[in-house]
Amino acid sequence: xxxxxxxxxxxxxxxxxxxxxxxxxxxxxxxxxxxxxxxxxxxxxxxxxxxxxxxxxxxxxxxxxxxxxxxxxxxxxxxxxxxxxxxxxxxxxxxxxxxxxxxxxxxxxxxxxxxxxxxxxxxxxxxxxxxxxxxxxxxxxxxxxxxxxxxxxxxxxxxxxxxxxxxxxxxxxxxxxxxxxxxxxxxxxxxxxxxxxxxxxxxxxxxxxxxxxxxxxxxxxxxxxxxxxxxxxxxxxxxxxxxxxxxxxxxxxxxxxxxxxxxxxxxxxxxxxxxxxxxxxxxxxxxxxxxxxxxxxxxxxxxxxxxxxxxxxxxxxxxxxxxxxxxxxxxxxxxxxxxxxxxxxxxxxxxxxxxxxxxxxxxxxxxxxxxxxxxxxxxxxxxxxxxxxxxxxx
Numbered sequence: 001x002x003x004x005x006x007x008x009x010x011x012x013x014x015x016x017x018x019x020x021x022x023x024x025x026x027x028x029x030x031x032x033x034x035x036x037x038x039x040x041x042x043x044x045x046x047x048x049x050x051x052x053x054x055x056x057x058x059x060x061x062x063x064x065x066x067x068x069x070x071x072x073x074x075x076x077x078x079x080x081x082x083x084x085x086x087x088x089x090x091x092x093x094x095x096x097x098x099x100x101x102x103x104x105x106x107x108x109x110x111x112x113x114x115x116x117x118x119x120x121x122x123x124x125x126x127x128x129x130x131x132x133x134x135x136x137x138x139x140x141x142x143x144x145x146x147x148x149x150x151x152x153x154x155x156x157x158x159x160x161x162x163x164x165x166x167x168x169x170x171x172x173x174x175x176x177x178x179x180x181x182x183x184x185x186x187x188x189x190x191x192x193x194x195x196x197x198x199x200x201x202x203x204x205x206x207x208x209x210x211x212x213x214x215x216x217x218x219x220x221x222x223x224x225x226x227x228x229x230x231x232x233x234x235x236x237x238x239x240x241x242x243x244x245x246x247x248x249x250x251x252x253x254x255x256x257x258x259x260x261x262x263x264x265x266x267x268x269x270x271x272x273x274x275x276x277x278x279x280x281x282x283x284x285x286x287x288x289x290x291x292x293x294x295x296x297x298x299x300x301x302x303x304x305x306x307x308x309x310x311x312x313x314x315x316x317x318x319x320x321x322x323x324x325x326x327x328x329x330x331x332x333x334x335x336x337x338x339x340x341x342x343x344x345x346x347x348x349x350x351x352x353x354x355x356x357x358x359x360x361x362x363x364x365x366x367x368x369x370x371x372x373x374x375x376x377x378x379x380x381x382x383x384x385x386x387x388x389x390x391x392x393x394x
Contacts, residue, residue, distance in 0.1 A: 014323070018327065021334040025336075027191050028191075031187045034192040043152060047076070047127055049128065050125035051078070051131060052080050052114055054084065056084045061134045065132075065133060079099065081098065082103065082116050083100060084103055084108070101120060110218070111213055111218045112218075112219075114128075127149060127205055128203065129202065130199075134249040135249075136163060138244075138245040140244075141244050144244035147241075148241055153237060155237075156204075157197055158244030159185070159241075160198055161247050163248055169250075170252040172351075177198075178351070180198075189237070192288050193291075194236075194293050195238045195240035196296065197225075199223075211234075220263075220266075222270060225270075225271040229297075232293050235287075235289075269372065276294070277294070278290050279291055282294055307366075309327060313328070
C-alpha cells in the first residue's frame with residue numbers, strides 16, 4: 001500500500017468522525033431556510049387517546065404519574081397501566097379512567113407491554129401516547145400534541161424535561177437531553193426531516209404504531225430505534241412539539257449511570273446500521289427526510305466521537321499540525337453549538353454549574369462502554385434513588 005493511499009485513508013477516517021462535530025450547526029442553518037408554519041387540516045374532531053404507562057418491578061412512582069395524567073386539560077383519554085412483574089396488591093385508583101393490567105407472565109419488553117395494553121383497549125382509540133412510570137406530564141401535554149396530528153403528522157415526539165436535578169450526574173444527564181431535544185428534535189424537524197424518538201413522551205396514531213411494530217417481537221432496549229426507522233421508511237415524518245412536556249427522572253448516581261448508558265450504547269451499536277439503508281433510500285427516492293435522518297442515525301454517542309476526535313487531534317499534532325488546527329476549529333464549533341442549545345432552551349442555572357463535571361461524566365460513560373457486551377444482562381428497569389441523594393451542586 002502506497003504512502004498516498006495511507007494518507008488518503010487517514011484523512012477519510014478523520015472526516016467520517018470529524019463531521020459529527022459540525023453536523024448539528026449545519027442542520028441548524030438548514031432549518032433557518034426550511035422552517036414552515038403548521039397548517040391545520042382538522043383530521044379527527046375530538047380525538048380519543050390511550051395513555052400507556054409501563055412499569056417493571058417498581059410501582060412506587062405510579063401514584064404521582066397517574067395523578068399528573070388525571071390533571072390533563074384534555075379529557076378524552078383512558079390510562080392503561082401495564083404492571084409487568086409487579087406487586088399490585090396495594091395499587092388502587094378510584095378514577096374509572098385508569099385501568100391496571102397485570103400480565104400473567106413476565107414480559108420484560110416495552111413493546112410487549114404496549115401491545116398487552118393495545119389488545120385490551122376498552123374502546124377504539126385514535127391515538128396513543130407512551131409515558132414511563134417515572135414521568136410526570138404537564139396539564140397541556142395532549143393539547144400540545146393535537147396541532148401536529150391536526151396538521152397531518154402521525155407521530156409526534158415531545159420534550160422530556162428533568163424532573164430531578166439533585167446531583168451533578170442528574171444535571172449533566174439533563175444537559176445531554178437538552179442538546180438532543182434541540183438538535184435531534186426541534187432543529188432536525190424544522191430542517192425538513194424527522195425528530196428522533198426518545199422512548200417516552202411520544203405519541204402516534206394507533207394505526208401507525210400497530211402497523212410498525214405489531215408484527216415484531218422486540219426485546220431489550222432500543223424499541224424506539226426500530227420504531228423510528230419503520231415510521232420514516234413508510235414515508236412519514238416524526239414531528240416535534242417543544243411544548244408537549246413530560247418530566248423525566250434523570251440518573252443521579254454513578255452506578256445507575258453506568259448501567260443505563262451501557263444499555264443505550266449497546267442499542268447504538270445494534271441499530272446504527274439503519275442509517276446506511278436510510279441514506280441509500282434517501283438518494284434513490286430523492287427523499288430529504290430519509291437522507292438527513294440517516295446521517296443522524298450514524299452519529300455515535302457524544303462521548304465516543306469526542307474522544308476519537310481528541311485522539312486524532314493529538315496524533316495530527318505530531319504528523320501534520322495543520323490538521324490539528326482543523327480539529328481545534330471543529331471542537332470550538334461543537335462547544336459553541338452545545339452552549340447555544342442550552343442558551344436557546346431556557347436552561348436551569350444548576351445545569352450550567354454542573355458543566356465542570358463533564359470529564360467525570362465522560363469517564364463513567366467509558367466504563368459503560370466496557371460493559372456493552374453484558375448490557376442485556378443488566379436490569380431492564382432503571383433504579384431511582386434521587387430522593388435519598390445529597391445535592392452535589394452548590
